[in-house]
Amino acid sequence: MxxxxxxxxxxxxxxxxxxxxxxxxxxxxxxxxxxxxxxxxxxxxxxxxxxxxxxxxxxxxxxxxxxxxxxxxxxxxxxxxxxxxxxxxxxxxxxxxxxxxxxxxxxxxxxxxxxxxxxxxxxxxxxxxxxxxxxxxxxxxxxxxxxxxxxxxxxxxxxxxxxxxxxxxxxxxxxxxxxxxxxxxxxxxxxxxxxxxxxxxxxxxxxxxxxxxxxxxxxxxxxxxxxAPPAPVPPPAPPDTGTRRRTMAVAALAVAPLVAAGVLFAAIGLPHSGDGRDSGKPTGPVSAGNPTGPVSDGKPTVPVSAEASPRPRNMPSTTLDGTVGGLPRGTRLRLTATVSSLEDTNGVAFREDDLGMLGDVLGMPAIPAAPMPAEMVRHIEAAGFRLPGALVNLVVDGMDGNVEITKIRPVGIVPYRVPLGAVFYFPSQGGGEVSAMEFDMDDPSPVARKRPEGTEAGAGRPFFTSERITLRQGETERLALNFSTVRRAYTFHVAVNYTAGGTEYSQFVVDAEGEPRVFRISADPCPWAGMRARLTAEDVRTLGAMHYRHVRTVDEQALEQGYRLVETDPANRAMGEALCR
Missing domain, CATH: 2.40.10.120 (Thrombin, subunit H)
Incomplete structure (x- = not known):
């Protein structure tokens, strides 16, 4: 809103x-x-x-x-x-x-x-x-x-x-x-x-x-x-034994004077150890100046309110009860992801709002492509949308006991218009594996599907209806997750559900800071042949009206000097009657 x-x-x-x-x-x-x-x-x-x-x-x-x-x-x-x-x-x-x-x-x-x-x-x-x-x-x-x-x-x-x-x-x-x-x-x-x-x-x-x-x-x-998220299930109360009742009564008597002291301190305007003002730590309600609420040791202890930071749809956020999307938050897996291209060319697009950030690379007459400049790598990590999707190479390490993976899913899906500010087509840096799971992000409820054998693209049967992935402690499983789109752009996270000891858990693929990693993909106005079977006539008309403001592609005339990206006419990356001129 x-x-x-x-x-x-x-x-x-x-x-x-x-x-x-x-x-x-x-x-x-x-x-x-x-x-x-x-x-x-x-x-x-x-x-x-x-x-x-x-x-x-x-x-x-x-x-x-x-x-x-x-x-x-x-x-x-x-x-x-x-x-x-x-x-x-x-x-x-x-x-x-x-x-x-x-x-x-x-x-x-x-x-x-x-x-x-x-x-x-x-x-x-x-x-x-x-x-x-x-x-x-x-x-x-x-x-x-x-x-x-x-x-x-x-x-x-x-x-x-x-x-x-x-x-x-x-x-x-x-x-x-x-x-x-x-x-x-x-x-x-x-x-x-x-x-x-x-x-x-x-x-x-x-x-x-x-x-x-x-x-x-x-x-x-x-x-x-x-x-609506499921109602949190409170933990079972400990047995109401006589010892517990006596302990709670003693604790109440001990706490009562402290509570009274806190009220007294507050009434006369003096700081006390409960309000944090004597340690320089921010206190008070969530606000524009204090977006994460009260802080202890630099870490948020109260979640951002919906008004301060709207949650993406279907996002199974971690809540105060330690759950992810209603499931207990798991810690038994180590999930490591690298992202590569779906094609021989690694296309990355940026929104017009991000053109100011790209001034350093757009100002180069020729951009080194192999390897990429460090600033280009940073820009891609911060705001780049991969075209026409991303191959997420996921390494799953079993860290604690035996687990059975029951579902891998994109969550927190947020659709965007196709970003048309700038696009860079780098030589693919590989990834190599054939996708084990396909996710059509244009589907209202994208699920992991098996790619039909012998085809470039298509909707196979749901992967986890017939497959399970079991890991013992110390074992490693390598998975290739293919997220693609032909109609718009998306940001999303990836969550892995698994069972262990009869309980189902969920874990995010996280970034270097331990936060849910953001993945970005976008449709390409000039999609590769393997994607075109998914296009309707209306899709072709819609894509045909799109043009990037800035296009950088490999300079084919100077390959002996190495891979370099040079400016290209944006009209060459638009749909036409021949699907791509």
Whole structure:
């Protein structure tokens, strides 16, 4: 959820504004909103004047852009619409879409301009919608409406006939930073505490919707499944023996004076050993200045809040109870990963936002390619997307007892637009092994699959339905994981699930700092032949409209001087009728 994409929608005629609502920018000139905001005074008509203000009016997230708009798509029988702006509003990254699953209620967020949030001057202000979305509850229309139970709701209106939530229609609904629906109505039977949202899955597959997105250079939305994390299981309490009761009673008597002293110190404003102020360590709640919360010995002890650092979707984050995605965090394996290319040429692309970082190498008339300059290696590690995917060579060492690997999966998957700032095509530095597992990252739920024998690419059967990998202590297993895409870019982590002693655990592949390692891959606008079978006609059109700003390839005319990268016409790396010129 990006405040820079918030939209204030106002529609009417020459006499003035007739309806007000909310929306969300999903492309430089496309705003998603509710259809009923745009409907004119006559059936099947639209208001002649629509004005949209894009951006958060608080002033903390950049400017607010005012633009005229027209209805570009508004299907019959569905309360959703796309507005086309008169001018572009550029916001980095693309919108990520999702579909709630499971049985546990999910936390949700949104931004809107409801009437109950008007200031003293009568102007509508932003309300951050928040509450829970119970995925099994339906708001009608064959389960195409989600129920949104509000954490904070207005009281009865002072003026009869005024709807406090009027103006919230059209607001985008997010679960774990995935757009899952659009607010369309209020449930009047719940004292202003319940809204209804049209599910994204009910309209993103519409041909006309996808056609409009395609005309604006946007790909077909991929709906990622999103569900509430499992409830933590508390550890069993120790037996309530008489000795334990006596011990706890003595401990309580001992602690009581210390607690009282702490209260006294706090009351008179003196530091004490419990608040950390006498040691120079930061304290206090999570904030922009203290993003990780209280710190002890330089290590975060309280996780970053969702507002301070949104979690990528499907990310099985380590929590305070030591679990990863609901599974105990494992330590019985040592996972070491190196990344190589899927092809003979090692393509790496960067986003336009990263061009400033690349100034040192883009300024070189010829870039040494074998070996790469040290600064190029650093840039790739920091921000490079590998084309059209990555071969992750994973070395798994058994460190403690016998384990059985039951699943290897990409997690924390975040989709991006194909990065078109700059691309570098280096000679492949190898990796050598044939992939044992294939992951099609364009699949809504990518799983490890066996590559069909004798083919360059394709969807084989799921690997772990018939295979298990068993390691004894001291043994080593080498695996090759092929992550590929033909449609967009992704960042993700890799997690390994295994069982040991009858318990299932999960471990991340980590970086040098011990944090979950980030892998980046992207589709190539000029894909190699083995990938083209996965392209649809729509994919070809979409890729054909893409061009890199900067392209560096091997200088074929000076190979006797070694491998060097020189500037190349970006038009030579674009799709054409022959698939690649």
């Amino acid at each position: 990006d405040p820079r994409r918030l939209a204030d929608v106002r529609a009417g005629d020459a006499q003035g504004t007739r309806t007000v609502g909310s929306g969300y920018l999903i492309g430089p000139r496309l705003v998603l909103t509710a259809r009923h905001l745009t409907g004119g005074p006559e059936p099947d008509s639209a208001w002649e004047r629509i004005v949209v203000r894009v951006g958060h009016p608080g002033g903390l997230y950049g400017p607010v852009t005012k633009s005229g708009a027209r209805v570009r798509w508004a299907p019959d029988g569905s309360d959703v619409a796309l507005l086309e702006l008169d001018e572009d509003v550029q916001v980095p990254e693309e919108v990520a879409w999702g579909r709630p699953e499971g049985v546990r209620p999910l936390d949700y967020n949104g931004m809107a301009f409801p009437l109950h949030a008007r200031g003293d001057d009568g102007r509508r202000t932003v309300e951050q919608l928040r509450g829970v979305l119970p995925p099994l509850a339906g708001g009608g229309r064959e389960h195409q409406l989600y129920v949104l139970d509000q954490a904070a709701a207005p009281g009865p209106p002072a003026t009869e006939g005024v709807r406090p939530w009027g103006g919230a229609s059209g607001a985008a609904v997010f679960c774990q930073d995935l757009l899952v629906g659009v607010v369309v109505s209020e449930d009047t039977g719940h004292d202003h505490r319940r809204l209804h949202a049209l599910a994204a899955h009910s309209f993103v597959a519409e041909t006309d919707f996808q056609q409009v997105l395609s005309e604006h250079g946007l790909g077909v939305p991929l709906l990622r499944p999103v569900s």
